[in-house]
Amino acid sequence: MSSHTLEAELQVNLAIRDIRYRLGRFLLTALGLGLLLGTVMAMGGIYRGMVEDALSLVRAPGADLWVVQKDTNGPFAETSRIPEDLYRVIRAVPGVREASPIAFQSLQLRVPPRLFRVQLIGHRPGSLGSPPAIAAGRPIVRSRYEMLIDRKAGVPLKTEIRIGRLTFTVVGLTEGIVSSAGDPAAFVSLRDAQEIQFLKANEAIRNDRARLEEDLRAAPSLYGVPATVLAPILQDTHLANAVLVRLEPWADPKEVAERIERWNHYRAMTTKEQEEVLAKSVIERARQQILLFRIILLAVSTVVIALILYTMTMEKTRDIATLKVIGAPDWKIAGLIMQQALALGLLGYGMGAVFISLVSDYFPRRVAILPFDQYMLLGIVVTICVLASVLGIRRALHVDPTTALGGGA
């Protein structure tokens, strides 16, 4: 194309003129497409949010290793129970800088008038497993009955929350620490968490004790041992779900993990392995579901764009025929359709992006819109537009120029 032709092409742009002429309808079409693409973005954001949420819990403590019950993937994927004091032994392993027990439990809280789920995390305040940052209030400083809760729970500072027999005071708020289900995290001391998780109700304790007395009567070797002495030993609450380990900078995580595993009773997983377990086992199906839904939505978008472009082309059949009669080359006609397809796609994409940025905060779960995902979707939208416009271009290039002429033979 000569520079003169290029100049002319830039300034008598048929696609822009047509869009301007039918601006209202074009904007409405783009808005419809924008809502569709906004839904695609929302699905991607929900998926990313789900992954981010799930990993936030694993990443928050900043541990290098997670020691869990042998043959389990705990504590998020399976049940894992280990003695609380295991951390003392692990601390002695060469390469271990810090070790601390941690307990996780999903439970329902009532803060009148609301009822909501939280991921309760029992930890040793000030040790590994404490939240990385406090967004408001202060950290836990007393060993009992204090709670840190994520902002997402919407619970203000100094709120009193009752869990079982215990009453907690909210002393601090965290931000962005939620479970894979999107439930906000609540941090309490390990002892509180153990009581909530492992200590039975008074009635259950009395029943267990009566059953134990029966058993003792049937076991002559234990004759004379009172049930009141044995019961607390059997009802051991000094359990944790995992021991978090932070290594010395020079330590090799694999080597330390192997050393811990050699005791045979435990499994040591790196944080990366723990993340993989979460990503693959806990949220994999949800991820696949959302991925499939996104693919379907993109397929629907492709069909919608193709149909819109085809209809737009059909409406211009006579104009295209006239253009052919006055000598417009095929590339000019194809350009009209291709440029309109791209304009429609890009405007729809922009509208979708604005739409999702306006509504993402109202979703019950985190919608994480990442720039990489947005660029990817932009690329996909452009590809879809190009592919969808092929149908319209094909139609346009087959328009018989005689369509422009009236009169009989």
Added chain:
Amino acid sequence: MPAILAERLTKIFGRGETEVHALIDVSLAVEVGELVALMGPSGSGKTTLLRALSLIDPPTQGCITIAGERVCTDSLAVVDDRRLRREKMGIIFQAYNLIPFLTALENVAIVLTLNGVPYREAMRRAGDLLGRLDLAHRAGIHPATLSGGEQQRVSVARAVVNNPAVILADEPTAALDTERGKSVMNLLRRLGRERQAAVIVVTHDERMVEGFDRVYHMVDGRISGGH
């Protein structure tokens, strides 16, 4: 040398029992600056001849020479008919056929830009021409809001703006009343002579051919001698 020369054009539609001979051995030569009318009843082949001459619907047999460029049926596949129309022909339609999303000015200028004329120059030339046709005040308006007569004048401007060798008009006054029809025909005559183009007008209205150099009659796909 004629601006357009048609040699033994034949056009056949359909095959076998449904075969229709729309043009039979039609030959025609129109000189530079000459105005020719093609008349005849419906179905006589006059529009078919116009389509054949413009290569929109090429003949089944025969040759056409347009401004020195010869096209025969055996060379049709390699001929860029759109380039020929773009560079050497101006076509006027019965139903005006202006592009609805372009203004009157852009409808005229587009022919120039398609021929590589720079945008500003194209707009200037198109504007000058519309001014001469008393349409300067309507230049920025889209066709839908122009009257039938105005649309046809814009259509005439579009056909002549590039100074084509041949102007082909298919029933250009059919949708207009007599007065407006005559006005458009006068305009076509004036611009054709001015720009030294061979003008071929298909019409069925005797009143519109006043002042034409030759009038041909077509009957059953054959052309009679001009008078």
